[in-house]
Amino acid sequence: MAYSEKVMDHFANPRNVGEMPDADGVGEVGNPKCGDIMKMYIKVKDDIITDVSFKTFGCGAAIATSSMATELVKGKSIKDALQLTNKAVMEALDGLPPVKVHCSVLAEQAIKAALSDYYRRQGIDPEPIVGTITECEECAFHDD
Numbered sequence: 001m002a003y004s005e006k007v008m009d010h011f012a013n014p015r016n017v018g019e020m021p022d023a024d025g026v027g028e029v030g031n032p033k034c035g036d037i038m039k040m041y042i043k044v045k046d047d048i049i050t051d052v053s054f055k056t057f058g059c060g061a062a063i064a065t066s067s068m069a070t071e072l073v074k075g076k077s078i079k080d081a082l083q084l085t086n087k088a089v090m091e092a093l094d095g096l097p098p099v100k101v102h103c104s105v106l107a108e109q110a111i112k113a114a115l116s117d118y119y120r121r122q123g124i125d126p127e128p129i130v131g132t133i134t135e136c137e138e139c140a141f142h143d144d
Contacts, residue, residue, distance in 0.1 A: 003060070004094035010064035015071055016053045023053075025121065027113025029106050029133065036062040036103060038110040040070070044118055047078050054110070061100035062107075068092050069107035078118075082130060084111055109133050 003011075020026075020041035030037030036058030043051035052074050056066040069089050073081040086104035090096050096104060112130050119126035 001097045001099070003064075003097070006068075006093045007061065007064045007096065010067040010093065011060040014054075014063050014067035016067065016074065017055070018053050019055060020051065020053045023114075025114040025116075025118025027110050027115070027117050027133075029109040029113050030057075031102075031106075035059075036106055038062065038066050038106050040066070040110040040114040042073075042111075042114045042118060044078065049073050049076055049078065049081055052111075052114075059100070059103070061096055061103040064093060065089050065096070065103045065107035066110065069111055073111055078115060081111060081115060084108055 020043065022043070023041035024044045025042045026039065028037065028039040037056070038058070039055045041053045042049050052070045054066040054070055056063050065086075069084065072084055072088065072092060086101070086108040089104040089107050090101065093104075113133050116126035116130045116133065119129060
């Protein structure tokens with residue numbers, strides 16, 4: 001299984017790692033079947049994600065996709081962050097092996113889960129804005 005240089009860089013030198021005690025939104029996603037669990041933290045000011053961090057328990061690809069996802073949404077509007085797709089995360093990392101695509105799905109879901117939590121804390125129903133965050137279907141088929 002070959003990883004791109006960008007995947008290896010984000011695995012070896014992950015960006016935005018750590019808990020954020022004063023986060024405006026926290027989202028956790030994962031699947032015990034694949035063993036990857038991602039927790040994303042966001043700070044929001046004037047509808048802009050001013051800070052974002054993560055803690056991920058999982059394989060190198062899970063750490064790399066978490067790191068890249070935080071880089072892709074930091075400084076962006078909530079609207080732009082909601083457009084983040086697992087495909088965009090994979091493209092930014094110059095691809096992932098097919099058996100690791102589920103890691104990018106989890107990264108997308110973790111960002112959306114943090115945004116959902118942010119809206120809930122504002123007293124707003126997140127589902128019409130963020131959508132439903134479902135279990136990663138691909139994770140059910142993989143054991144990392």
